Amino acid sequence: MPIDIAARVLANRPLSSDYNVLALAAPAIAAIATPGQFVMVKANAGADPLLRRPFSIFEILRDARGDVTGITILSKRIGVSTSLIYDAREGQRIDCLGPLGRPFTIVEPPTHACMVAGGVGLAPFATLAQALRARRVTSTLFYGARSAAELFYLDFFRDLGVELLLTTEDGSLGERGRIVAPLDRRLAGMPASTGVMIYACGPEGMMAATAKTAMKYGRPCEVSVERVMGCGLGGCYSCVVPMRGADGVVHNVRSCIAGPVLPGDQIQWD
Numbered sequence: 001m002p003i004d005i006a007a008r009v010l011a012n013r014p015l016s017s018d019y020n021v022l023a024l025a026a027p028a029i030a031a032i033a034t035p036g037q038f039v040m041v042k043a044n045a046g047a048d049p050l051l052r053r054p055f056s057i058f059e060i061l062r063d064a065r066g067d068v069t070g071i072t073i074l075s076k077r078i079g080v081s082t083s084l085i086y087d088a089r090e091g092q093r094i095d096c097l098g099p100l101g102r103p104f105t106i107v108e109p110p111t112h113a114c115m116v117a118g119g120v121g122l123a124p125f126a127t128l129a130q131a132l133r134a135r136r137v138t139s140t141l142f143y144g145a146r147s148a149a150e151l152f153y154l155d156f157f158r159d160l161g162v163e164l165l166l167t168t169e170d171g172s173l174g175e176r177g178r179i180v181a182p183l184d185r186r187l188a189g190m191p192a193s194t195g196v197m198i199y200a201c202g203p204e205g206m207m208a209a210t211a212k213t214a215m216k217y218g219r220p221c222e223v224s225v226e227r228v229m230g231c232g233l234g235g236c237y238s239c240v241v242p243m244r245g246a247d248g249v250v251h252n253v254r255s256c257i258a259g260p261v262l263p264g265d266q267i268q269w270d
Contacts, residue, residue: 002233003028007096009088010061010070015152018077019120020086022094023061023070029098030060030068035106035128036224036261039098040232041073043084053081054229054256056123056201057099060130074123074152100232101260104199104222106131111195113139115162116183116210118202119150124224126156128199133160140165140186144179144206148172180209187217200224200264211264221264227255242268 007024014020029039040052055073063069077086088094104124107113113132115125122143132139139160144167145151151173157164165182166174175182183198190196200210201224214221227239233256240252241259243266250268253259 002098002100003032004095004097005029006093007070009090009092009094011090012086012088014086016149018086019075019150019152020077021058021072021074022085022088023072024094024096025070026096026098027068027070029057029096030071033057033060033071033099033127034103035131036103036124036222037099037101038124038232038260039071039073039096040100040229041085041097042095043081043088043092049079049081049084051230052095052097052232054100054227054232054260056224056260057127058123059126074120076120097232101256102258102262104128104224104261105197106135107137107195107197109136109138111137111197112190113137114142114183114186114196114198115139116142116179116198116200116202116206118144118179118206119146121200121202121206121224121226122152124201125199126153129157129160129162133162139163142167142179142183142186144168144202146170178209179206180213183210184213184216187213187219190217192218196220198222198264201226204269207264208267208269211267211269215265222261223264223267224260225255225262225267226260229256232256244268 010023059072140163198221230236230238
């Protein structure tokens with residue numbers, strides 16, 4: 001069962017004028033969270049916003065002895081909720097419910113892991129990269145953003161031994177263009193006998209392109225969908241995703257409980 005707490009803000013680290021990483025004292029949630037799961041948070045006690053908002057668990061925090069102490073969330077300031085998170089102060093209490101949702105499938109060697117992130121879609125991949133490193137899985141992060149100023153935590157992934165392939169829309173860092181292009185080239189160059197698992201999170205168009213690229217080469221792909229969620233527990237039906245069943249019939253699933261991690265080849269993208 002998820003845990004509901006008033007988590008104390010441990011730190012608020014701005015990454016840019018719009019992005020920040022918020023650290024929350026939530027050891028009970030951190031102790032049972034797995035890569036790909038999320039929390040529902042509310043940064044104020046008032047009615048605006050009325051509902052909590054979902055955020056992937058970005059990092060699991062530990063003290064000097066290795067004991068879990070909390071979690072972080074990666075946020076981009078867009079609306080009321082994310083502005084409150086960007087402005088949160090140390091010591092402030094934030095309602096936090098989690099961990100929630102279906103996590104990623106963690107592969108084992110010799111399977112190669114390809115993580116595909118667009119913008120704030122980097123959020124679920126910090127814990128995933130650590131889990132893959134613990135299993136000695138060779139990993140590549142395909143990470144795209146509008147500009148170099150919006151590519152974060154590069155040294156974090158390098159220190160884990162993750163290969164980085166970067167793209168920016170303006171060409172300020174890495175290859176100019178969209179992140180699916182280098183993924184396509186990499187998959188095209190891999191022998192069919194090489195095991196690969198693709199993980200993706202980011203704008204829906206990017207995830208759709210990633211899933212279709214994976215299908216083109218016959219590779220499995222899990223996507224962490226980003227849907228507006230009212231409750232995170234399956235009660236409000238605000239986060240439905242159309243998916244094809246084994247019989248080919250399209251039906252809606254609630255991404256907060258069936259996901260957020262879903263098989264990319266079963267989602268009705270069009």
